[in-house]
Amino acid sequence: MTEEPYRWLEAIGNRREYIRDQLKGGTPVFALSRPEGILLVGVGQGASKVFEIYDRHGFAALGHPVDIEKIRQAAIEAAHMEGFNRSARDVTLRRLIGFALSTTLKNAFEQIYSPPIIVESIFAEVGDAPEEDVIVRVHFDGNHRYESNGIVVAHTDSKQEEEAAGWLRQQIKQNDSLSRAGSLCLAAWRHLIDGKPFAELQPPSDAVNKVNGKIVEAALLDRKLPGPVHYRPVDLAKFNN
Amino acid sequence: MNGDFLALLPKTNFAQLGVAASCPEPIQATTVFAFHCKDGIIIAGDHRATAGNIIFSDKTEKILELDSHSLIAIAGVPATAFEMARTLQTTFEFYRRSQLQPMSLKAKIRALSRLLRDNLPATLQGFGVVQPIFAGVEVGDANGKPAIFFYDPLGAQFEAATYAGSGSGSGSIKSVLHYLERWGQPPPAEMPLDEAVTLAVRLLMTAAEFDAATGGVHPDRRLFATIKLLSRDGIRSIPMEEQERCWREATHD
16 A cells, blocks of 8 residues: 555655644743753653753653653664763764764655554753753654754644744743743643643742642752763752842 | 692693683772771772773772662772672662662672673783772671672772772782771771871872872862762762862861
8 A cells, every 4th residue: 555655645645644633732841051051841640741962962852751761762862872982972863863864764654564663752961061951842753843042842633732822932031040941931831731822821929849749740950960870850949030 | 759749730721710711910990999987988089090091080989879778889900890880780780670778788799790791701811900998888788897898800899898999009008007996096997087087198198108099189279089978877978078178177188
């Protein structure tokens, strides 16, 4: 059937539709490049949305838990093999995404007789200064986009995702604390879940650091952390700055 | 006919492990050691690397951090020892990241043991002998205390109650540490950090006095050792300035 080109296109189209449908239950994740480092925020069940990949690399995702795990393991394996064979500085997001992950995702997406990988994700690499931070928005089909403005949202609906990112860009000021930045992410998270337009969203006046019945998963790729490992889980409620 | 069966064996063609092989003396030209002090474990080493009677380098780091709560002090053939340390660094971090929990202390100890056992052919041939010291804390146990382990070159591990030493200069150090543990006032295990740091520097100078392969520690020339403190909070390197301060305060210099 799929040997005919138009049939193949149809099958791919169906597959795309199926994956988007499966992703609908997912909740958004955020990555913000801040003076302190890169803040990753998601809301889940604990260790389900935001993860450490390598010394300077983090990962936040939504989608099927098994597929998130598959991509996470693939990224960790590729990063550690590269770091062991060469050095930790040779593990870069550009190479990780370009040569290991995006091809895996694209192949999995186009192998129409095998189960698809249902994951939308953000990969982040902290640099010595905010200008050197790399944040990549990676889609389930291997397509990916390097974001240079330091604020990235991953959600199931691309239009809402853009709206949320635009709102966060407007609201987060250069000298805002991490606590404030986290609060704004959680306000945007709630708004995305409710599916409301961002034009009517007012920034929260008080700190928002909890979501009832869920666990806020946050981590900082801390620029100033001594030693090789820069990733550390953070509790938004305990940020004092 | 004296009834000694073992004495009979070499007279027959019975193959015996190790006896027939011509194994050169293990190369362990260095001094590394670890001992308990009041604040945790002091683990230290000199900076000298030798090849026979040639000083290869006086700036070698032999105390290597494997992760946030474990260290290795290497003695033996550097090529193999450094590779073992690098393998362990990646092994521990890979496990922690992929399994979302730190590797247990027991598993870390076994991981090093396994590397040593895998190195058996090179050990038996005499060119790949490694005899490290490992120090670590059980990260998942809030009451876990830092522990020292030493190994034989074939991979057997032993926990050291108070101290361990490895390398050609470790004999004199172990004698001094034994003496201090038995009759010291206070014994090293009860020493505050400053005192323990000074002891570590003095021990390396003592080792260098009797072992040509140990060197590079001369407080009068502002050359100090690599000294690290392992505690529940993690690892702290004692910088040269701090070693110098401890040394001066102790010697009233």
